[in-house]
Amino acid sequence: MSVKEMSSQELTKRVVGNKELFVLDVRNADAFKDWKVEGKHFEYLNVPYFDLLEGVEDILKFIPGDKEILVVCAKEGSSIMVADMLSEEGLDVFYLQGGMKAWSEYLEPVKVGDLNNGGELYQFVRMGKGCLSYMLISEGEAAIFDSARMTEQYLKYAEEAGVVIKNVFDTHLHADHISGGRSLAAQTGATYWLPPLDAEEVTFDFSPLKDKTLIKVGNSEVNIAALYSPGHTIGSTSFLIDDAYLLTGDILFIDSIGRPDLAGKAQDWVGDLRESLYSRYKELSGELIVLPAHFMSVSELNEDGSAAEKLAVLFELNHGLKVAEEAEFRKLVTENLPPQPHAYEEIRQVNMGKIQPHQEEEREMEIGPNRCAVR
Structure with missing residues (x-):
């Protein structure tokens, strides 16, 4: 039988298509427990690579013969070796090209809508980490929101679309992943926008995002209103696009709400969080399509792979928007915080411009899922 590689793009198609897949993850148990390839109809077996050095005979009884088999490790090498051993036992096997590191970095563009008077809005789904970023295109220009550090993917997409990136926005100072905003702006000559209340310690120049800031994209009537x-942070800023879409950053997700503690100020910021969700958002049209900066689970994705839902629906279904009493809300938020994101303090330092790690160090900082939501 043969060993074949499966790219992150091919794996994403299986996730979005709700395909069945048997995943043999050969990383250590703690790494698997913390973060794995996620699919609605995936089955899993976690056996560390070092337990398979003498052969795979002991695990053959656990591996189905009627499903695609994918072997996964951190960087690829171990999964190729295990896949070869399984192949020698007569199984048809895939290994994940580039391992979990490649899976963490892959971005899948999904069109989420057409804009009035021309223009399009795309969501870039970082399936392996649950991060979401956006590209707005209108009349030959583009704006990027909450860019991942893999800026080459936005540059390639903009080139293929024949547009020039003119504006780059971060909804807040991120703590779970390294922003590509500054780098993208430097590479394109675009204006980099950041909420000033989140930028008091940054070491670089930026354009301050303030309430009700209006930025036009292209020659059409597509306005971005801040x-x-x-x-989530003291400066968190949402965006209204074309009076149709609401980019919520890390304040509101499809099935959860943002955590207020990543700067160590949960008790101080939980009141701001409630005010944003229960007052500011309540005043907006329920027909707005919410586009968050993260998703927590593939169960939140639509059939096309996007994470998007009407604001009115979220007020009906999202548990974080259904807590009437403020004291109960405070308790819900402060007592249901997940573990801190991996290396979040260092990531904040990078996003402030205070440290400049090498690429491999950046990859290590981002290992694991995002943990921006209250559970």
């Missing part, structure tokens, strides 16, 4: 919505 909406101050603190709570």
